[in-house]
Amino acid sequence: MLRSVVASRTGTVSVAVLVFVALLAVAGPWLAPHDPLLQDPQAILAGASAEHWLGTDNLGRDVASRLLAGSTLSLVAALEAVAVGLVLGVVPALLSVHLGRAVEWLSLRLMEALVTLPFLVFAVAMTALLGNGLQQAMLAVGVLVAPGFYRVTRAAALPVATAQYVEAAVLAGASPWTVLRRHVWPKVVPAVAVSTASLLGASLVIVSSLTFLGIGITPPTPTWGGMLATDLQYLFQRPFGPFVPAVLIVATVWACNGIADALRDAPALSAERKVAAHVG
Amino acid sequence: MSADAAVPALLTVRDLSVHTADTTLVSGVDLSVARGGALGIVGESGSGKSLTCRSVLGILPAGLRGGDDTAITFDGTDLRGLDDRGWLGVRGTRIGAVFQDPASYLNPSIAVGRQLAEVLRVRVGLGRRAARDRALALLADMGLRDPALVYRQYPFELSGGMLQRVLIAVAISAEPDLLIADEATTALDVTVQAEVLDLLADLRERTGLALVLVSHDLAVVAQVCDEVVVMRDGTVVERGAAADVLNAPTHPYTRSLVDAHARYGIERFRLQEANHG
Amino acid sequence: MAEPLLEVSGLVVRLGRGRERRSILHGVDLTVGAGESVGLIGETGSGKTTLARTVVGLHRAERGTLRVAGTDVTALRGARLRAFRRSGVVQYVFQDPLRSLDPDLTLGDSVGFGITDPGDRVADALLAVGLDPALAARRPGEVSGGQRQRAAIARAMIARPRLLICDEPVSALDAATRVQVLDLLSGLCAEHGIGLLYISHDLGSVAGITDRLVVLHHGDVVETGTTEQVVTAPCHPYTRLLIGSAPTVDGGGMGRAERAELRAQLAHAPNGKVLT
Numbered sequence: 001m002l003r004s005v006v007a008s009r010t011g012t013v014s015v016a017v018l019v020f021v022a023l024l025a026v027a028g029p030w031l032a033p034h035d036p037l038l039q040d041p042q043a044i045l046a047g048a049s050a051e052h053w054l055g056t057d058n059l060g061r062d063v064a065s066r067l068l069a070g071s072t073l074s075l076v077a078a079l080e081a082v083a084v085g086l087v088l089g090v091v092p093a094l095l096s097v098h099l100g101r102a103v104e105w106l107s108l109r110l111m112e113a114l115v116t117l118p119f120l121v122f123a124v125a126m127t128a129l130l131g132n133g134l135q136q137a138m139l140a141v142g143v144l145v146a147p148g149f150y151r152v153t154r155a156a157a158l159p160v161a162t163a164q165y166v167e168a169a170v171l172a173g174a175s176p177w178t179v180l181r182r183h184v185w186p187k188v189v190p191a192v193a194v195s196t197a198s199l200l201g202a203s204l205v206i207v208s209s210l211t212f213l214g215i216g217i218t219p220p221t222p223t224w225g226g227m228l229a230t231d232l233q234y235l236f237q238r239p240f241g242p243f244v245p246a247v248l249i250v251a252t253v254w255a256c257n258g259i260a261d262a263l264r265d266a267p268a269l270s271a272e273r274k275v276a277a278h279v280g
Numbered sequence: 281m282s283a284d285a286a287v288p289a290l291l292t293v294r295d296l297s298v299h300t301a302d303t304t305l306v307s308g309v310d311l312s313v314a315r316g317g318a319l320g321i322v323g324e325s326g327s328g329k330s331l332t333c334r335s336v337l338g339i340l341p342a343g344l345r346g347g348d349d350t351a352i353t354f355d356g357t358d359l360r361g362l363d364d365r366g367w368l369g370v371r372g373t374r375i376g377a378v379f380q381d382p383a384s385y386l387n388p389s390i391a392v393g394r395q396l397a398e399v400l401r402v403r404v405g406l407g408r409r410a411a412r413d414r415a416l417a418l419l420a421d422m423g424l425r426d427p428a429l430v431y432r433q434y435p436f437e438l439s440g441g442m443l444q445r446v447l448i449a450v451a452i453s454a455e456p457d458l459l460i461a462d463e464a465t466t467a468l469d470v471t472v473q474a475e476v477l478d479l480l481a482d483l484r485e486r487t488g489l490a491l492v493l494v495s496h497d498l499a500v501v502a503q504v505c506d507e508v509v510v511m512r513d514g515t516v517v518e519r520g521a522a523a524d525v526l527n528a529p530t531h532p533y534t535r536s537l538v539d540a541h542a543r544y545g546i547e548r549f550r551l552q553e554a555n556h557g
Numbered sequence: 558m559a560e561p562l563l564e565v566s567g568l569v570v571r572l573g574r575g576r577e578r579r580s581i582l583h584g585v586d587l588t589v590g591a592g593e594s595v596g597l598i599g600e601t602g603s604g605k606t607t608l609a610r611t612v613v614g615l616h617r618a619e620r621g622t623l624r625v626a627g628t629d630v631t632a633l634r635g636a637r638l639r640a641f642r643r644s645g646v647v648q649y650v651f652q653d654p655l656r657s658l659d660p661d662l663t664l665g666d667s668v669g670f671g672i673t674d675p676g677d678r679v680a681d682a683l684l685a686v687g688l689d690p691a692l693a694a695r696r697p698g699e700v701s702g703g704q705r706q707r708a709a710i711a712r713a714m715i716a717r718p719r720l721l722i723c724d725e726p727v728s729a730l731d732a733a734t735r736v737q738v739l740d741l742l743s744g745l746c747a748e749h750g751i752g753l754l755y756i757s758h759d760l761g762s763v764a765g766i767t768d769r770l771v772v773l774h775h776g777d778v779v780e781t782g783t784t785e786q787v788v789t790a791p792c793h794p795y796t797r798l799l800i801g802s803a804p805t806v807d808g809g810g811m812g813r814a815e816r817a818e819l820r821a822q823l824a825h826a827p828n829g830k831v832l833t
Contacts, residue, residue: 164656165667171613172671172716173643182670186661324731425824469600470758474802475820478813496732499761499804526806533733540736541806544765546788550807 004266005259014258021252025075028068036061036069036222045237054244057227058234066222067244074211074224075252077138078203082196084142085203089149090192094184096154097161098176111147119144119206120213127215137215141206145199149192156191160184194263201256208249224249290315290457290490291336291354297347298331298340298514305344306331306514311492313458313507318484318491320501320522322537323511329494332511333462336492337377338367355457373403376451380463382443385450386435392446393419393431396453403454418449423479441472445479452483459483462494477504498537499545502526510534560627562720562752563589563612568621570604570611581607582776584621589720594746594753596767596784598760598799603773605756609722612754613649614638626719643671645716652725654705658697664708665693668715682715683708686741703734707741714745720752727762739766760803764788772796794822 005011024031034052040060047055054063089111096107119141126140127133160166166183174182211225219226224245231241289312296309306328313319323329334340336352338359352359354370362370371377379385386395393415400411412431419427422445435443444464451459461480465473481504483489495501501508501522508525510518510533518531529535541547565587571580581604589595599605610616612623614630623631626646633641651657658667669679680690686707697705706726713721723742727735743766746753757763763770763784770787772780772795779793791797798819801811 163659164651164653165659167615168649168651168657168712169659169670171615171642171649172645172712173639173641174671175639182662183659324733470760471600471798471802471820473804474816477804478816481813497761497804498732499806502806502808503804503810523808526808536736537732538806540732541761544736544739544763545761545805546764546800546803547805547807548765549785549789550805 005262008262008265010258011262014255014262017251017255018259021071021075021248021255024068025071028072032062032065032068034062034065036065037220038062045234047238055238055241057230057238057241063227063241063244066227067224067248070222070224070227070245071248073134073221074204074207074249077134077207077223078200080135080138081141081145081203081207082200084139085145085149085199086192086196088143088146089151090153090188093150093153094157094180094188097157097184098180107150111150114143115147117144120209123206123210124213124215132215137210138207141203141210144206145203148199148202149195152191152195153188156188157184160187190263194260197256197260197263201253201260204249204253204256288356289313290317291492292352293332293336294349294351294353295347296332296335296350296352298328298335298344299347300344304514306335307347309509309511309516311509313490313492315457316484316488316490317507318493318505320505320508321492321494321511322496322498322501322508324496326513327511328514329511330462331514333377333460333492333494337371337375337460338362339371372399372451372456373454374456375458375460376454376456377460377462378444378447378451378464380466382440382447383435385447386443388435391432391434392438392443393433396431396446396450399450399453414453415449418453419446421483422446422449423475439472441468441475444468444476448476448479448483452487452489455487456489458490458492460492460494463496464493465500466495466497473500480504498526498534499541510537560624561588561590562593562626563587563754564622564624565608565612566622568608568611568623569619570607570616571619572607572616580776582611585773585776585778587771587778589752589754591719591752592746592750593769594743594755594767596763596770597754597756597773598758598763598770599773600758600799602775604776605758605773606724608773609649609724609754609756612722613647614642645718647720647722648713648716648718650706650709650713650721650723650726653729654702654709655697655729657709658705658712660697663694663696664688664700664705664711667697668693668708668712670712672715678715679711682711685714685745686711687737701734702730703738706730706734706738710738710741710745714749717749718751720754721746722754722756724756725758726755728757728759735762742766760788760800772799794819798823 006015038061040056042060043052043056044060045056045058052062052064054067057063057066092107096104122144123137123140127136130136160183166179169179169183208225208228211223212229214226214229228242228245231238231245234241291311291313293309293311296306297304298306309332311319321329321332331340335346336359340346346360350360354375357370359370386392396415396418397411400406400414401408406414416427416431419430424430424442424445430438430442430446438446465476468476477500480491484491491504493501493504505522508520508522509516510525510531512533518525518529518534525534526538529538565585568582568585569580570582571578573579585608597605597608607616611618612625614633618631622629628641630641665679668682672678679693683690683693688704688707688711692700692704726742727738730738739762745751755763755767767784770782770784771778772787772793774795780787780791780796787796788800791800798816801816801819
């Protein structure tokens with residue numbers, strides 16, 4: 001699957017960007033030249049220097065170190081949200097196709113209800129209810145991206161469930177579990193992979209929006225969205241300040257979408273290949 | 281073929297070929313249909329039988345072109361030389377056509393009778409009232425039991441056999457001299473197929489309509505046609521009077537088609553009887 | 558004669574939900590003996606496919622009995638039904654192998670499904686249907702239509718069935734390939750003494766492969782008899798029309814006038830089952 005993504009130029013660049021951001025996130029604590037929370041009253045809103053590569057913020061904290069620490073938090077949070085969405089979306093979708101009409105009806109109505117919820121308002125309400133923490137906020141985001149996974153999985157699984165080759169397998173004595181593993185799952189995976197990539201980007205935007213608003217995170221903890229918010233307040237003193245977190249957010253989201261596109265167009269996964277194979 | 285000299289053929293095709301940019305799909309096809317005659321073209325998918333029909337109708341799919349040496353003459357007119365205006369006076373008026381999937385040739389949201397009446401007004405120039413009466417008469421001619429009801433019905437309300445009859449009514453509405461039926465009965469049930477074939481044979485008898493019947497099934501063609509052409513891989517492999525082709529096929533492919541019927545079809549019992557008796 | 562392999566009696570099947578629910582089969586009787594080949598013929602809406610699917614449990618019978626090799630299959634549910642299916646007593650060959658074989662699985666995987674020691678058995682099964690075992694590595698889209706249907710037959714044969722149900726197994730194939738697959742089917746059934754229920758609308762392929770015919774019309778059996786009897790001396794007007802409508806190459810078919818008469822007769826039949 002990776003090979004087919006790298007085959008396109010957008011795919012290659014996207015993978016490179018994500019690998020770079022992932023390295024920042026993983027190696028952040030070791031790469032950081034300073035403690036991201038350490039305040040230096042002597043150097044408030046300083047420009048770039050050998051000591052502080054990207055300058056300091058309004059409390060004299062090293063911006064580079066805060067960005068590195070923020071990368072870890074922002075990415076992990078987005079991944080967490082997507083993981084929650086995957087479980088809450090894919091599993092009910094597969095069950096809705098295979099467990100009969102009652103489950104189908106219930107899960108469809110539930111997902112429709114979720115789709116009607118406004119993203120940010122729901123996340124704010126969740127953190128108000130469960131406490132203002134990143135875990136709670138990400139749980140909320142996960143619940144909100146679940147319908148996306150649900151729809152994509154169901155769309156891929158539904159034609160398979162009624163396919164004649166599944167009937168043939170059932171007649172050979174296959175259990176529902178075998179049918180799922182052998183026939184349904186391989187057709188669902190490509191679609192889910194595309195959604196995972198694009199919803200990862202979407203989740204990152206939501207994480208950034210929430211932390212920008214101060215939801216899910218308490219002040220000293222650095223995140224990309226939170227830093228963007230503070231930097232914007234000191235635009236006159238450090239005009240370039242907001243650009244660094246903003247560029248990181250945009251590049252990462254773009255890379256996620258790039259990978260999603262490459263996955264979707266990958267010849268090994270696209271529907272055209274199957275159709276062509278049938279005709280030939 | 282000696283009859284050709286005495287009675288000029290209605291449709292003559294000489295050295296028909298169809299090409300894509302780099303390959304030849306059909307080549308060297310010669311056909312001739314006498315006025316009131318019935319020619320059958322037999323072949324499996326990819327044999328070039330449908331492309332042959334489409335060449336005659338001047339409706340080759342995009343990207344395909346007819347060969348430079350191909351000559352198609354219909355009742356003295358060179359069809360290859362026709363422009364779009366010229367075709368208007370031939371296609372649909374002098375040569376009718378029906379295809380495999382009748383539903384796709386009708387507008388699903390207009391009652392079939394109105395569609396037929398519209399064709400009559402445009403092609404024949406009948407008035408509103410006259411077109412309606414003629415449409416009802418045509419539907420009755422097609423063996424539809426309640427023409428007034430069918431006239432008001434929408435395509436989805438009609439069975440495949442009824443739709444194909446409506447399409448035949450549309451195709452012969454302008455009283456053409458030739459009807460081309462390309463796999464027109466393939467999607468139908470056996471008894472319905474026989475009804476449609478019987479209808480075509482009746483029409484031919486009553487109106488002197490000439491037929492080109494295209495099918496993958498040799499037996500279908502044999503039931504209606506006097507002359508048969510067997511095609512394979514874009515060329516004609518066997519031709520002759522229907523009875524001769526069936527009784528003494530020369531090409532191995534034709535022989536295998538006849539043999540299939542003799543071994544697995546209902547003919548096997550009749551053939552056995554003939555052998556015993 | 559010993560107990561028949563397949564015994565269907567008084568079978569009633571209704572399909573659809575709520576107000577759409579319609580009766581498809583109204584009391585059908587049918588038997589297939591061991592090693593016997595029975596043709597089930599009928600047209601669209603006759604219920605022939607519904608009957609076949611009910612026999613293998615893809616539809617539920619509302620009334621009637623259904624015994625396969627002495628087992629009452631209508632009583633089987635869940636794990637017991639799966640165990641019965643895994644025993645391989647009944648196998649089903651669908652019309653279009655392009656749909657009945659998973660496009661993403663190799664032919665070898667599809668044929669060898671559920672077989673404990675697939676290795677040689679898959680190769681043997683492919684050889685038995687006249688396929689090169691090397692084709693096991695190909696996917697359905699990468700072989701010809703005839704090869705695909707042979708693979709589907711191999712999948713049925715590898716389970717060593719006693720009853721084989723074929724639903725229009727050759728109607729998706731070209732005329733030349735058709736005969737080869739029919740030869741293969743009749744050869745396999747004769748060789749292994751398999752009972753065959755052959756379902757088709759196409760009399761051109763039924764007559765040569767079946768010993769007996771059962772004619773189904775709008776959910777009722779209208780005629781049964783040996784194939785020769787039904788073909789040469791049909792009794793019911795519908796059977797007469799069906800046989801008389803089959804295109805033949807010997808010019809010995811029914812005349813147009815006689816067909817028209819039969820149609821009129823059937824159109825005015827008391828049960829109002831019009832053919833058009």
